[in-house]
Amino acid sequence: MSERHGKTTAGPRHRRRRTALTVGIPLALTAAVTTTYGTGLGVFGEGAQQTASAATNAGSATSATTAAAPAWAADTADGFASVDSLGQNGTYGGRDGRTVTVKTLADLEKYATAEEPYVIVVAAAITMNPVGKEIKVKSDKTIVGQGTSGQIVGGGFFLGTGVHNVIIRNLTIRDSYQGVWNDKDHDFDAVQMDGAHHVWIDHNDLRHMADGLIDVRKDSTNVTVSWNKFSDNNKTFGIGWTENLVTDITVHHNWFRETEQRNPSTDNAAHAHLYNNYLQDDPGTTIKSSYGNYSRGSTRMVLENSYFQGMNNPVTKDATAAIVQRGNTFSGTSGRNESGGTAFDPKSFYGYTPDRTADVPALLTAGTGPRTTIGTANGTAGAANTKAATGAAAAPLTVAKDGSGRFTTVQAAVDAVPTNNPSRVVISVKPGTYRETVKVPANKPHVTVQGAGASRKDTVIVFNNAAGTAKPGGGTYGTSGSATVAVEADDFQARNLTISNDFDEARNQSLSGHQAVALRTAADQVLLDGIIVDGDQDTLLLDTAAKDRLGRVYVSNSYVSGNVDFVFGRATAVIDQSVITLKKRWDGTSAGYITAPSTTADRKGILINRSVVNGDVSAGSFFLGRNWHAGGDATLRPQTTVRNSTLSAAVKSTPWSDMGGFSWKNDRFAEYRNTGPGSGAASGDRPQLTDSQATGQEVADWLGTWNPTA
Template sequence: MSEHRRRPARSADPTAPATTTTSPDRTSPAGAARTGPRHRRRAGAAFAIGLPLVLTAAGTLAYGTDLGLFGAAGQARAAAATVTAPAWATASADGFASVDALGQNGTYGGRDGRTVTVKTLADLEKYATAAEPYVIVVAAAITMDPVGKEIKVQSDKTIIGSGTSGQIVGGGFFLGQGVHNVIIRNLTIRDAYQGVWNDKEHDYDGIQMDGAHHVWIDHNDIRHMADGLIDSRKDTTYLTVSWNRLSQENKAFGIGWTDNVTADITIHHNWIRETEQRNPSTDNVAHAHLYNNFLEDVAGTDIKSSYGNYSRGRTNMVLENSYFQGLTNPVVRDATATLVQRGNVFSATTGKNESGGTGAAWDPRTYYAYTLDKAADVPALLKSGAGPRTSLGTTSATTTATGTAPTTATAKAAAVTTLTVAKDGSGQYTTVQAAVNAVPANNASRVVIAVKPGTYRELVKVPSNKPHVTIQGTGGSRKDTTIVYNNASGTPKPDGSGTYGTGGSATVAVDADDFQARNLTISNDFDEAAHQDIAGQAVALRTSSDKVFLDGVIISGDQDTLLLDTASKDRLGRVYMTNSYVVGNVDFIFGRATAVIDKSVITLKKRWNGTSAGYVTAPSTAANRKGILIANSTISGDVSDRSFYLGRPWHAGGDASLDPQTTVRNTALSAAVRTTPWTDMSGFSWKDDRFAEYRNTGAGSGAASSDRPQLSDSQAAGQEVADWLGDWTPTAS
């Protein structure tokens, strides 16, 4: 299963004539190319160099000698503080973002202001849009509402993730005309994808800059957005983009949307993978310095690069010591552009690899100091060092959104234990279950099981006496870390005591409250075609607890993929899944839980024999409880039209007292959905239970009828996500 569906057409063809390099939405007036430097270096300033691998692995950063400096106002505040500001709160940029120009002396963000910690969208927006400087520590996964929202960041801000917990989900940031001195660092910005590859309808970027200057984008993981990951537009200049992971996207990094040739940009030490185009596409940039980047076209995925680094229009690019793996057209130049290559490595690449041009030669060291890493070392260096660092944004020096320093007791209560799993022995454990076993019984605080990329063929059970556990993949994609097994309901147990049964077949079984899973795949790959002699219900994930948070995961199987249950009929079990994928064919989201599938993709899959017929949900809801809510999502797949029901009532064990419920609302339905989307099950009529829709769209949606109940507006007001979750607000921790 792929997270994306590619469209055959590509929008930015590097073979197009030069006249196509001007985008139709440009509004800036034409300007003459600049012929000489217009900036100056700061006296005595030191600049970032390529980080040695040993420092990167340890999470140590050394960005210049001015890390501890404050402005006058900042010194006064620092003198009155009871804690010392950490280096990351006062860090300044390297590259072109470090150059003094346009009245701005380098890029140091909000270091002259107060440091605040935010965990909500309201607080993040409040401080990011404020007029005064702030260092804003993002200490939770913050979901944008509405999806695609881009916070309009104002000048003099540092926005930094706290360790690996700072995430922006379903949206990003916008820096408008004249906004300057902004640092965006150590964040995961992800999952605004709306199900359309090369999406031209939703302009949902990770970071978009229109006419900004002096911006540093560093150590972020930006992936799976609707339009592009980074857009530097309309004469944005003095920009440095460094040490980021950019992945899972059609358009990685676009630069231009202007006829002027005035921008100066540095792009170094970025790992760009699983992207098709704009890697980056650099249009009409006066000085573009790209060095020590790793561009990787990952083998075996359905995302194929159309080009790598692209010097467009009248760009003057210097490209040094980068590593290109498996790319088609790794380096492309317009006839009007200039491109100088030095020391790059090309492995298994095909197509265009160009350089040359008539532009004036220039040396980046005229503007700033830097040191190159060896190109051969770049893949290992960036695999270990790009993206969020656990050492950044984490210290007792930060304050809460109210401006008060956390107490020692609060800091201890918020402590998180991390256990590392790696198949190759480089972690504390080689299996996920071994790490779960190491969690103390009745643990009082969060334990994060960080699972390195790989396929872990094992059964995992989180028992009820081990709450507050997070299992989190550490790869650049949720597909990098997979937990998989192949038990089915009819699979005999090894001890001869019978078969596993449906619930017992689960690859991962969670009986503990306050469980979280993030950035990984959980799968059951039972081969139904080869084992028609046994019952084929094969669960990938079973939960039977309360406050289960599934964020950025893939749950994949065939029949009975995702069992969302409760500990007993009289117990509440709430599940919130967001920004995720569920794959299956028969009753593949089912159970007794009060469960929300929000902002996710439900992928319909053909049966083992190639036929298209199935059921998305099979709720088994207790009376007076809420069942399954699918909201703001997409239901589609490579199956026949009108072949899948949205659901049917599962009265488990023939229990007539149950009152199954599925509501599907504000969701895009493909033509695979039947025109009569609900059906009976085991002698129980769906019309006696609770099945309804509200404001769905797409070819599979339909008007209200006796066979297709639709909620009224007043009914829908009582069937929102918050109504399902009650007093629980899911927060990544």
């Protein structure tokens, strides 16, 4: 993952974006002002199926030449786009044709407008010329972004009368905006269809266009819109605009955030099925929602298991229209919320299983938009709704102190995991205190260690090694070797338990080296969800397998406690919706540092987001962080960003500090919209991100192509 040096800027915008990205687990921090550890666990987005393919170059476009096509190329639509009608059997795009890879506007237009079927892989950001250009797509096409690299800038696609069997997938389509919010002169849409049928729009990021992000007009039908991100737009998603009751449309698992109107607006649709969508209007931004889902004319709409957060007029209907609501959640909404009339049973047309409404915000913030697993030759691919492939899961490896499980220690269960295991192995640890050290080696990926109790306090893994503790074979453990739990395997998860180092500093003052790590990670894609990590100095070491290796860690709904450098290392790490508890030193004094990043210059460092900093310590006694140039390495660029968090009075008014002779001002330390008595205004000693800079320092920027999935 690359990173721009210096401050992040954004291009000109008509108004400010939302101030915080909602990624993670939507659980209230009910214990945020205490040191009581809660019990809630969260839920995440998507899983994937696996396949592989290859391609060879052929001029400016690339044609697939192997027999095995990637699985995403065989994906077909669900919802109304899957229904046989009008002579078309479902929606499968260009899978019967050649696969070509394009990086220029000329090539994209050449293949999209061809008569024969094509799978067109967009492998670059393609700028439309002139601005607002909409390529007139012909039937039997799949236009798909290659991982997250496919972008259409300043224009979009048009599907005319009779065009059918088209998939538009995994693209970012953006920025045809012409400076007028309610633009009447520029009909520049991301995707517009007039009289098309059997169209699947899936996993796209659609934003900042002059007119609609999607317009489904003039009796277009058999359309499914799924797993897309809609943002930063006025007239977002219009459906219908005809007197005929023809349009059949499914809109599911889409995230609408900071969009003013048409979310969507559905006019005279025969059957409109909207489910598992997330409509979000954050406070404090200048984009205000005027309404959410709108059933107009004679539309018959079924609206279920969707989540509305902060929306004005979340659900509205005309007197002649119908809306049947069931299972929806409304949080902080105001204005019209209407239902009435009779609609239809979607299951009489196609099968589907809605997700739980409570899971929708986390599921969609993690799972919408372009995927790195789609559009690539060797990537994995999801099913139409991109949920995890199901099938028979291996039975958990159970651990119990009393012998009622298969193992009595956690390490024994880890040892039983097959080397290079290809799929997830869950180690379920029954309540109890397990005094042991645990190491998950690099050749045992996809391991989950999960407490089986009702609370994260019920299952405790604890030991008391410190950096200066003597090893049985000679020497000392050192900081990294002192960890109670050491994780070196990718795709590791820990959930619903406590990991602690209870080294007693007061009783070991003669010992040289009091750093005592509770949890060390040196791997990529580590999810720590609903856990407690407890220690004093150097509690949580977030490292990477090597200096040139990426190591991403996502900590959510958790508690981390300590006093000196207790969140540290070179990993790209997010602490989200969690509680950071400050502790006094062994002698009762209050002084310390929360973070000590040692980030390489080309990586993101530590992001603390939507969290709480508290603890029974003196006011003005703790720094938010200091810059650790490990080994005196001047090439490092340590980074910590603390944003949208509540800071107690314990945080110093000058919250950053130098370390090892390096000035923190030469590295990357900043805050954004923190609150609480420990927050403060921007100054030379307290850098604050601007709104535009903050858009480049969000959870998604840290995690990149990884979408944590519990």
